[in-house]
Amino acid sequence: MSIYNEHNLEPIINASGAVTRLGGAPMPAAVLDAFVAAAGEWVPLEQLQAAASRRIATLTGTEAGLVTAGSAAGLTMGTAAILTGFDLGRMERLPHCDGFPHEILIAREQRSGYDHAIRAAGARLTEVGFNEIVSNAGVRRTEAWEYEAAISDRTAGIVYAFGPGSRPDLEEVVAIGRKHGLPVLVDAAGELPPRANLTAIAALGADLVSFSGGKGIRGPQSTGILCGRRDLIAAAALQMLDMDDHPELWEPPADFIDREKLAGIPRHGIGRALKVSKEEIIALLTALDLFASGAYDKDFARFQSYLEAIETELRGTHSNCRTVVPSHEESWPTLEIAIDESVLGRSAFEVCRRLRNGSPPVYVSHGQLSDGCLVINPHCLNDETATKLARRLCEELS
Ligand SMILES: *Cc1c(COP(=O)(O)O)cnc(C)c1O
Numbered sequence: 001m002s003i004y005n006e007h008n009l010e011p012i013i014n015a016s017g018a019v020t021r022l023g024g025a026p027m028p029a030a031v032l033d034a035f036v037a038a039a040g041e042w043v044p045l046e047q048l049q050a051a052a053s054r055r056i057a058t059l060t061g062t063e064a065g066l067v068t069a070g071s072a073a074g075l076t077m078g079t080a081a082i083l084t085g086f087d088l089g090r091m092e093r094l095p096h097c098d099g100f101p102h103e104i105l106i107a108r109e110q111r112s113g114y115d116h117a118i119r120a121a122g123a124r125l126t127e128v129g130f131n132e133i134v135s136n137a138g139v140r141r142t143e144a145w146e147y148e149a150a151i152s153d154r155t156a157g158i159v160y161a162f163g164p165g166s167r168p169d170l171e172e173v174v175a176i177g178r179k180h181g182l183p184v185l186v187d188a189a190g191e192l193p194p195r196a197n198l199t200a201i202a203a204l205g206a207d208l209v210s211f212s213g214g215k216g217i218r219g220p221q222s223t224g225i226l227c228g229r230r231d232l233i234a235a236a237a238l239q240m241l242d243m244d245d246h247p248e249l250w251e252p253p254a255d256f257i258d259r260e261k262l263a264g265i266p267r268h269g270i271g272r273a274l275k276v277s278k279e280e281i282i283a284l285l286t287a288l289d290l291f292a293s294g295a296y297d298k299d300f301a302r303f304q305s306y307l308e309a310i311e312t313e314l315r316g317t318h319s320n321c322r323t324v325v326p327s328h329e330e331s332w333p334t335l336e337i338a339i340d341e342s343v344l345g346r347s348a349f350e351v352c353r354r355l356r357n358g359s360p361p362v363y364v365s366h367g368q369l370s371d372g373c374l375v376i377n378p379h380c381l382n383d384e385t386a387t388k389l390a391r392r393l394c395e396e397l398s
Pocket of ligand 1: 075188190212
């Protein structure tokens with residue numbers, strides 16, 4: 001009996017990994033225990049976020065940090081901080097930015113559905129560069145000079161989507177930002193693991209870095225981390241925290257929010273709608289410590305054995321398995337299952353649909369369906385679901 005049965009839902013087998021659409025990463029027992037323990041007592045949220053800031057700063061090698069409502073929320077809060085600084089009038093006006101700089105530069109090839117999170121703060125995105133490789137027009141991609149050429153007195157900052165293939169290199173974009181006094185906000189939502197990225201991206205000079213808490217870190221799905229410059233983190237926190245206190249009594253921890261820099265107390269800001277609970281903050285910090293300590297490495301052998309078992313099971317079906325080893329050793333392999341449509345009589349899309357509609361419903365990674373390939377990501381599997389998954393795959397591919 002599943003708790004989801006009470007709501008007439010059948011839990012799925014998630015062979016897609018920590019994707020948001022299917023509910024994110026598996027939280028370790030220690031993270032769930034921390035969530036429950038935190039729920040039974042109360043602390044002022046700004047003191048809790050200040051404590052989180054110190055812990056995140058230590059683990060990321062930055063000045064300060066904030067637990068956000070996910071990496072997308074981190075992009076909204078980071079953008080809000082860049083747009084307002086400590087200007088209370090600007091904080092009050094967001095997302096309307098008439099009369100102050102609010103253009104954020106972005107490489108055209110780095111735009112995605114997540115740039116909505118940047119625009120939500122009130123920013124306008126100004127696109128730069130081309131990817132002439134994907135447009136089949138040449139050999140070049142976005143270049144650093146193209147950012148510089150787009151800077152005007154309306155420019156407020158730069159946003160950069162970090163990944164192994166991102167161009168130009170972050171250092172080059174940071175150098176342009178520094179030269180013109182423009183902060184660089186980095187979306188690194190899915191770039192953990194490797195653990196080294198906790199510190200490496202900020203070390204390249206990014207002013208703010210946004211990570212998901214509910215992917216590789218395995219915290220609550222609705223959390224993330226924004227880390228970087230102390231003044232920008234403070235500006236983000238001011239626009240996210242509940243601000244209903246008396247000026248006579250309000251005493252935020254000075255290393256987190258320096259009251260001396262403020263002309264007064266802002267009211268609830270644009271991030272008030274993106275609040276994070278005390279339980280989520282504690283659970284995220286617990287997960288972050290586990291992730292940073294390498295505690296998840298012990299799962300790799302288990303993940304590997306699931307994939308091997310599926311491969312064995314699928315021998316003799318109308319499919320061809322290939323294990324894909326990640327580029328760094330801190331992640332786990334995935335299994336690509338190429339479907340022979342001419343023999344099976346069904347496309348990969350059709351197989352995927354049948355798996356989703358079967359019992360139990362199975363969701364495989366769907367990024368390579370158009371190449372006739374299902375992908376198995378073992379991150380959210382356990383002994384029981386891995387066995388059921390192998391059986392369902394075998395049924396559909398025989
Ligand atoms: C997952 C993801 C996000 C959103 O992260 P959440 O923590 O789900 O808000 C943003 N950008 C990229 C590139 C992502 O992969």
